[in-house]
Amino acid sequence: GKFLPPGAPLLPPSTKTNDDWSPYYSHLAFKMAEFLFQCCKMSACQIVTLLDLWAASLLKYDDQPPFSDHKQLYNTIDSTLLGGVKWECFKINYLREKPSQIPLWMDQAFNVWFKLLALLVIAP
Secondary structure (H helix, E strand, O other), X not given: OOOOOOOOOOOOOOOOOOOXXXXXXXXXXXXXXXXXXXXXXXXXXXXXXXXXXXXXXXXXXXXXOOOOOHHHHHHHHHOOOEOOEOOEXXXXXXXXXXXXXXXXXXXXXXXXXXXXXXXXXXXX
């Protein structure tokens, strides 16, 4: 974003039409992402299977599902703005002393996704 000069009024939010579901292709794609990611918490492997089956069922109509694979689904979710604030990510990993038998998670890096919620609050 761009910083406003001190004392400048806030710009009005851009208006979307009722059929604008960007960054989603359609309302169906939005509801699909919401269902798979938020409601079911479906794994990437299961999402791939579901989308492959869905794609196979649409071949005779020369059509395709709202997402080609789990990566496209995740990228669309990650690019979803909330109040103009994008998701950000950093990696963490275990750095302390490890036991003789090291659990797998201690040798892995993990993504932590967040939004700077303070940017969502508009002070009067």
